[in-house]
Amino acid sequence: xxxxxxxxxxxxxxxxxxxxxxxxxxxxxxxxxxxxxxxxxxxxxxxxxxxxxxxxxxxxxxxxxxxxxxxxxxxxxxxxxxxxxxxxxxxxxxxxxxxxxxxxxxxxxxxxxxxxxxxxxxxxxxxxxxxxxxxxxxxxxxxxxxxxxxxxxxxxxxxxxxxxxxxxxxxxxxxxxxxxxxxxxxxxxxxxxxxxxxxxxxxxxxxxxxxxxxxxxxxxxxxxxxxxxxxxxxxxxxxxxxxxxxxxxxxxxxxxxxxxxxxxxxxxxxxxxxxxxxxxxxxxxxxxxxxxxxxxxxxxxxxxxxxxxxxxxxxxxxxxxxxxxxxxxxxxxxxxxxxxxxxxxxxxxxxxxxxxxxxxxxx
Amino acid sequence: xxxxxxxxxxxxxxxxxxxxxxxxxxxxxxxxxxxxxxxxxxxxxxxxxxxxxxxxxxxxxxxxxxxxxxxxxxxxxxxxxxxxxxxxxxxxxxxxxxxxxxxxxxxxxxxxxxxxxxxxxxxxxxxxxxxxxxxxxxxxxxxxxxxxxxxxxxxxxxxxxxxxxxxxxxxxxxxxxxxxxxxxxxxxxxxxxxxxxxxxxxxxxxxxxxxxxxxxxxxxxxxxxxxx
Numbered sequence: 001x002x003x004x005x006x007x008x009x010x011x012x013x014x015x016x017x018x019x020x021x022x023x024x025x026x027x028x029x030x031x032x033x034x035x036x037x038x039x040x041x042x043x044x045x046x047x048x049x050x051x052x053x054x055x056x057x058x059x060x061x062x063x064x065x066x067x068x069x070x071x072x073x074x075x076x077x078x079x080x081x082x083x084x085x086x087x088x089x090x091x092x093x094x095x096x097x098x099x100x101x102x103x104x105x106x107x108x109x110x111x112x113x114x115x116x117x118x119x120x121x122x123x124x125x126x127x128x129x130x131x132x133x134x135x136x137x138x139x140x141x142x143x144x145x146x147x148x149x150x151x152x153x154x155x156x157x158x159x160x161x162x163x164x165x166x167x168x169x170x171x172x173x174x175x176x177x178x179x180x181x182x183x184x185x186x187x188x189x190x191x192x193x194x195x196x197x198x199x200x201x202x203x204x205x206x207x208x209x210x211x212x213x214x215x216x217x218x219x220x221x222x223x224x225x226x227x228x229x230x231x232x233x234x235x236x237x238x239x240x241x242x243x244x245x246x247x248x249x250x251x252x253x254x255x256x257x258x259x260x261x262x263x264x265x266x267x268x269x270x271x272x273x274x275x276x277x278x279x280x281x282x283x284x285x286x287x288x289x290x291x292x293x294x295x296x297x298x299x300x301x302x303x304x305x306x307x308x309x310x311x312x313x314x315x316x317x318x319x320x321x322x323x324x325x326x327x328x329x330x331x332x333x334x335x336x337x338x339x340x341x342x343x344x345x346x347x348x349x350x351x352x353x354x355x356x357x358x359x360x361x362x363x
Numbered sequence: 364x365x366x367x368x369x370x371x372x373x374x375x376x377x378x379x380x381x382x383x384x385x386x387x388x389x390x391x392x393x394x395x396x397x398x399x400x401x402x403x404x405x406x407x408x409x410x411x412x413x414x415x416x417x418x419x420x421x422x423x424x425x426x427x428x429x430x431x432x433x434x435x436x437x438x439x440x441x442x443x444x445x446x447x448x449x450x451x452x453x454x455x456x457x458x459x460x461x462x463x464x465x466x467x468x469x470x471x472x473x474x475x476x477x478x479x480x481x482x483x484x485x486x487x488x489x490x491x492x493x494x495x496x497x498x499x500x501x502x503x504x505x506x507x508x509x510x511x512x513x514x515x516x517x518x519x520x521x522x523x524x525x526x527x528x529x530x531x532x533x534x535x536x537x538x539x540x541x542x543x544x545x546x547x548x549x550x551x552x553x554x555x556x557x558x559x560x561x562x563x564x565x566x567x568x569x570x571x572x573x574x575x576x577x578x579x580x581x582x583x584x585x586x587x588x589x590x591x
Contacts, residue, residue: 078492078497083493091490093487094509
């Protein structure tokens with residue numbers, strides 16, 4: 001993980017729901033916040049932003065203290081330099097797109113930002129929308145304006161609350177590249193709440209798992225997704241995140257070759273130019289184990305692996321297995337019966353078979 | 364037509380307009396913050412305040428006028444203070460009429476504003492905050508423009524309702540030309556003295572005005588609908 005520039009330690013209660021969250025704010029990169037609905041993802045962001053008043057604890061960012069209930073410090077949301085992107089874009093309906101952007105820029109320019117309105121408009125492709133009213137925009141366009149408007153706040157921290165959740169598939173695909181650019185263009189820490197693991201795998205570097213108001217895991221994406229002890233990341237949701245380099249593409253078979261730390265994988269489709277980095281998820285249910293190298297199988301990918309750890313799920317009758325594949329982790333699920341019949345144990349070497357089709361980059 | 368007669372005929376019209384204008388202006392200024400408070404507060408007093416504001420809708424103007432007369436009179440709490448302060452009586456004066464009209468038309472201004480503020484909701488306000496706009500800034504740049512329909516309705520209702528008031532004015536203001544003799548009083552006066560033609564002229568004026576004001580209000584409310 002990169003260095004941290006701040007931290008939050010928040011206690012917040014609403015009815016029977018109790019949020020108890022302590023987490024670090026990495027200096028840059030997108031941190032995904034993942035959890036079941038009602039786990040407190042949105043509440044967490046609202047507490048950080050100061051939109052909830054009855055919050056106890058501490059929120060500090062860089063030199064600024066936004067909240068410290070012990071010292072009775074509470075900086076109101078309009079004095080916290082943060083960008084908040086809501087699930088519903090919340091553009092001002094009485095203002096044009098340009099006026100919406102100006103609203104943010106006029107209140108936040110002159111703070112040494114170097115943020116140019118023109119540059120932001122260009123980056124988000126808003127040139128043709130400027131004179132329109134928010135009601136005349138599609139959902140994806142509205143959300144693009146909302147993100148641009150939020151960035152003109154010249155923030156120290158960007159909070160995004162399921163910005164894609166209310167959009168259809170096509171709009172999502174249209175807006176995701178802009179978010180990916182956030183990554184490279186803006187050296188800003190971003191908290192990105194989502195209930196879609198696909199989005200998180202595509203965008204995020206770090207991952208925070210929240211469960212019933214508690215932070216149960218925080219760390220870089222690959223190591224958190226490789227954990228076996230997190231209920232929200234088990235069962236059909238279990239899957240490891242791998243990243244590698246595209247090293248080949250066979251046009252006649254439409255198969256890409258991707259090199260990981262020490263092995264090669266094949267995936268259907270073209271994943272980008274030769275040499276480009278890709279990150280993808282391999283679902284645990286798509287990985288099967290074999291003691292000998294299979295000689296004939298319809299499955300293209302057979303990897304030599306070693307068992308790193310396992311977790312027996314008694315109720316469901318299956319075993320979650322973490323496999324070490326060179327420097328990468330791979331998750332697999334096998335039935336309890338297979339686990340016992342094969343006599344598997346930690347440190348054992350064997351072969352993992354991965355369905356080629358499992359390498360889908362997007363949903 | 365001699366000047367004095369012309370004044371007698373049109374004086375009440377100008378007086379009514381002046382009264383309604385001043386009353387509406389003051390009502391918007393004090394009604395807007397109060398309506399905003401009502402739309403946001405979770406205070407236990409909210410319901411009580413709402414009920415008090417709505418009283419003039421259901422009370423007979425004579426009841427309202429009676430208490431105002433007691434309160435504003437030289438022996439009343441407000442009247443006595445005013446008498447010491449300005450050496451003038453509040454009852455049977457234009458100032459007294461303005462105060463009475465404010466009370467009488469209060470719900471007609473506060474309620475549309477409160478409805479408009481409640482319709483805006485907290486979501487857009489939070490958005491403004493996260494963009495660095497403070498509460499006052501947000502009020503004038505987001506809430507007031509978005510509640511423009513509410514302000515229009517409040518202004519028209521306040522103005523028209525003040526223009527049409529009769530009972531309270533009769534109780535508090537009496538019938539002093541140029542001071543408290545507004546249209547509705549003049550009409551009553553004309554009818555009393557069997558001067559039906561003059562009563563008719565003023566009545567039709569009020570009727571036409573009321574229709575035009577309401578028509579314009581509904582017309583603009585339809586045009587200004589922002590979808591959210």
